[in-house]
Every structure is written in structure tokens, then in C-alpha cells.
Amino acid sequence: MCRVVSLRMLLASLFAAGVCLSLLGCGAGISSNGPTAGGQLRGMVHGGQQPVSGAIIQLYAAGTSGYGSSATPLIPSTVFTDATGSFSITGDYTCPSSTSQLYLVAMGGNPGLAAGTNNAASVLMAALGPCSLHGGQLTLDPNLFISINEVTTVASVFSLAPFMGGDATHLGTSSTNMVGLANSLALVNNLVNTTTGQALSATPAGNGVAPQTTLNTLANLLSACVNSTGVGSPCSALFGTATPVGGSTPTDTVQAIYNIARNPANNVSALYDLTTATAPFQPTLGTAPNDWTLAVTYSGVGLGPTAMAIDALGNVWVTGTVTGSAPYSVFEVNSNGTLVSGSNGYTGGGLNLPSGIAIDPAGNAWVTSTGNVVKFRSDGTILSGTSGYTGGGLSNPGSIEVDGQGNAWIADGGSKSVIKLDNNGEILSGASGFLPGNGSLPVGLGIDQSGDVWVGDGASALTEFNNSGTVISGGGYPVTNFGPMSVQFDASGNAWTNTNDCCVSSPGGLGLNNIAKLSSAGAQISPAGGYPNCISPGIVSGLATYCIWWNPNPFALDGAGNVWSVEAWQTKVNGRVPNPMFSFAVSEISNTGTLLSGATGYGYTGLLGSNNFGISAQAVAVDGGGDVWLLWGGNLKEFVGVATPVVTPFSLGVKNGTLGQRP
Secondary structure (H helix, E strand, C coil): CCCCCCHHHHHHHHHHCCCCCCCCCCCCCECCCCCCCCCEEEEEEEECCEECECCEEEEEECECCCCCCECEECCCCEEECCCCCEEEEECCCCCCCCCCEEEEEEECCECCCCCCCCCCCCEEEEEEEECEEECCEEECCCCCEEEECHHHHHHHHHHHHHHECCCCCEEECCCCCHHHHHHHHHHHHHCEECCCCEECCECCCCCEECCHHHHHHHHHHHHHHHCCCCCCCCHHHHHHHCCCCCCCCCCCHHHHHHHHHHCCCCCHHHHHCCCCCCCCCCCCCCCCCCCCCCEEEEECCCEEEEEEEECCCCCEEEEEECCCCCCEEEEEECCCCCECCCCCCECCCCCCCCCCEEECCCCCEEEEECCEEEEECCCCCECCCCCCECCCCCCCEEEEEECCCCCEEEEECCCCEEEEECCCCCECCCCCCECCCCCCCCCEEEECCCCCEEEECCCCEEEEECCCCCECCCCCEECCCCCEEEEEECCCCCEEEEECCCCCCCCCCCCCCEEEEECCCCCECCCCCCEECCCCCEEECCEEEEEECCCCCCEEECCCCCEEEEEEEEECECCECCCCCCEEEEEEECCCCCECCCCCCECCCCCCCCCCCCCCEEEEEECCCCCEEEEECCEEEEECCCCCCCCCCHHHHHHHCCCCCCC
């Protein structure tokens, strides 16, 4: 097994030995006594449009001993690019297993400068994915051709950032989140064509719009450094500007783009100003963006969607309709945005105006509907009969969650009670359900690590039931200046809730848009009014723009306990609201209440002619790859790799004692 050394040590030793790294080329590889069971892998390395000669090529398998763990180098011989930037690997590697996730790294090299130049600051990569059987051997596709450049580097790092330790050689996951890592590698193919090295404008399946201009702009930021000697500017300018507050200064291009991916609101304009007029990758952004997030927009999840849930495979489930009326449907979309359920979704079983949705530990989807609850198997087969589950006071069910035993808990607005069903749909809460201790209307709910159910009343308090339905919070846990709605829990057992308080004044008199935090004992930790998810008012085109209450604002927690919340923005002109009325973004709040996403959040594109997410942002969720999903108006928007992976679904976290944690 080869000894792992640092990039700078490796390059220094090669130059000391007089290894040829000039434009004359060194051939595709230097032979050694490596394994011969591997397949063929060919490709080319470019800095912008310039071939990079003498770059060291290494094939890595992502680590399996934890997030950011050391990746395993698979090529014991030293492989270089030739004078054209080309390389070929034949019989020099073996795949550890069929589940191993592989990626290529090109380190150093000469981007067409004076002979002997080696840019040690240039590190480029391309995500590949798993091996499979070819000719009886476990290898990558022998016909695969890989372009490695700044575009593939940006796409790979953004997708894989939640699994990286900050550089190209530390990329891994836990043994229990191989699915999340695999999904993130596959997501790279929705951003870039790794054969041509070009950013995509549409996903390969034709079901999504890719962030081509933003991706190209980020690639151009790296290009000036890659196509230099690596010493001084432009690399020093890039590395300094990409350094987050309190963070370490990067020393190579992968580290730089990693910093940008993990801190997308940091030095946005200053980074944009580093782009040059002769940037190699086009088309690009014409002005500095609001932030450096990459997001893919998928269509085809029906009209009027209302709720969203993510299962253990990373598939996204959405409630909605096909035509705006019957048939009502449930749509299932896999982790790369492709419809699993077909264009009409899953229908039948008494489904009528579906609203809430939750996934049980076995992967079944439970959907609240008018007067009933419909249960779908993971393949869309109806498990609840022709009319769904009824009885027990069910009349106007809304929010739904499933506990670790597979029991469903429903907040029913008609009976003003909480109704519990077992895994077969039998009523466990009696003829009239469980009643909140203060007699209030149950609106949203969540289930904590111990299986207790917390219910928001939309007015002033949270009620906690034990798993048998007994109220253990007395008259409820008060939430000051708040109308608590849905509830979620972090790994420490703290409860988080959003607000239904649409009319408590914000600076614009348009309501609160905040998130409140309570301890596991029900004591409020956040200030009165909660933690703000935006800064209001802002100034857009010289007009005061206000962050407002919406819907209420949906939210989700990631595996680090950070809060991801929908923001809604509105501008008033002379006291009136012009069209378009709203714009939406998503905010990130730390577990201690610090706003991390800047004044206007991620994805904000401004008002007065732009309506970012459409007419209604309905739900937000985080998956096992650290992607943040937003649901609105028949579309899904996936923010790539911005969050910390979290166990999905919630019920599996409750069952396994991993609620609110990284898988």
C-alpha cells in the first residue's frame, strides 16, 4: 500500500529527483509494480482552455471511517499528464468494493508557462462514482473519458463539501451514510458534463434547470490561479478573499472553492471582482450574485403542492394535484430530481386535497387528506384500502408525523385533537383523540428523541404528550410573543418552532418571520419573538424592502442543528405594495441563533421584476447529502451541499436515537 504524503512534499521530491514536468511531456505514466486487475481510465486536464502538463493524477476512493476522513489513493504508480494534458491509467488500480465512491484529482503541473514551471497551488478534481463489473473485473467503465478542469472542480466540491475535510485528500463519510455520499456524487452529473468539462444549463434527464452561469463564474475565479505559477497574485488574491472570518487561508484551489461552498455569503462582491474580462468559461453572471450557492430547479411535481418529506434513500415526496383539481396526487422524486412516481403521481385510495406528509421507518408515506389518512408503500402502492384510514374524530387532518414504532400522529383541526394511529391504521387515541392541556387548536407537531409528541397551537404555547397520549406539559409551554406551529428537534433535544404570528409588527409592519428555541424541558431559550431569519428593512433599488411573515415560514434542521428557514420579502412604495408582491430566499441560522446567510438569505434575486421562487414557498427540508430542498408552486429547488447531512426520515432518527444528527 502506498504511503500518503502531502502534495507539496510529493512535488518537491519529484523535482529534486529531476522528474520531467515540462511541456516536453513525460508520457502518460511511469510504471511500477502496481496491481494489474484495474481497468482503463483516460482523460485530460485543462486550466481554462490551456492543457496542463506534468500534473500528477491520482484516483481516490472516498473514506468510510467518518466525515472528512482520509480518502484511499488507488494508483501506486505515479501518473502524469503529457504535453497535451492527457493521461491514461491502464491496469494500475483496483476498486475496494462495489460501493466505493471514486474521484480523480490532478495536482500541480504546468499550464503552458516556461519549461520547468510547476503550479503547486493548482489542485483540480472530478467526481466519478462507484465501480461496477466490466469483463469480470470490478472497475470504472473502461470507455470512460474524464475532463478535469475548474468547472468539474467547482461542481464536485460543492456537491461533496459536506463530506470533505477541507482539501482534496480528505473526503469520506460514516459507514451509515453511504447513500448520502452516493447521491451527492451522482448530483455532480446534474451540474457538469464530466466528459467535456462543460457546465450544464439543463439536467441530463431534462427535468431541471442547472446553475450554468454561476458555476462558470466560480470556475473562472479558480482559472486565473490555475493558469499561473501559483506564487503571489492571482492565487494569493483568491486565497485571501476566500478565507472566512476565523478560518484558515487556503493554499490550493480545491481548498479555496471549498471555503466558498461552505461560506456562500462571505466576500461575495470581492470574489466576483476577481473575475477577468477574458474569463475562459462562458456564459457567466453579468453582476455579482447575492451569494455563491448553486441551486438546481426541478419541475413536474404538480400544482398547488402543500408539503414535502424525504425518505432514507434521499427521495423527495410531495403532496399536490395534477390539474389544480382532481386527481389529487402524491409525487415521488429521486435525489437527482427525476420523477419516480410518473408525471401524474400516486393517486387513489380516497386521496382528496392532500396536505401533510410523513415517512415511517419502513419507508412508507402517510398523507393527510380531507377526512382520512392515506398510506402509500415506497413504490406507490396504496396500503390503506380504497377509502384510507378514518375514524377517531378525523375530520380535517393537517400536520402528521410518525414515531419510531411506525405510529402516525395527526393534528386534526376539525376535532381540535391529536389523533394516533398504529402502523395498520387502527385508532389508538380513542373516539375523540387526545386533547391539548390548554384546550387550544392543534396546528403543527413534532416527535422528540424519547417519542413524546409536541404540538403547536398557533397562538402562544406548545403542548407535550407522552407516547401514550398523556399531557405532561400542563397548560402548555409558553412561547413569548409567538404563535408556535410545527416543531422539530436538534441532537441536544431542544425544540424549535416557527410562528403563526402574522400581525405582530416588524419594522415594516408586516409580521414576524422568526424561529423560537425551547429546551427539552420546555423553557424558552431564544429571545422573546425568537431568532430572526433575515435583517429588515433592506434597501433594494433605493426602496425599503421588508422581510415578512409567510405561510408561516417553513423551516428544517440539519445535522449540525442549524436552522434553514424560508424568507419572504416585500417592498412598499408610498405605503403600497407593487407587483410582484413577493420574493423568497432561504436563511441559515446557527444553533445558537446567529444569522449565517446574510441580510437577504441564500437565493435572493431581488424584487421589482423578479419573483424568485414563485407565488408560494411551502416547505423546506434537508437530505442525507446536505442539500436543502425548497417546495413552491409546482417546483423543487435544490441548494447543493450547503447544509450538514441529517438522518432522514425523522421517524428513523427517533427509532435509532439519531434524531437531528448526521447519519
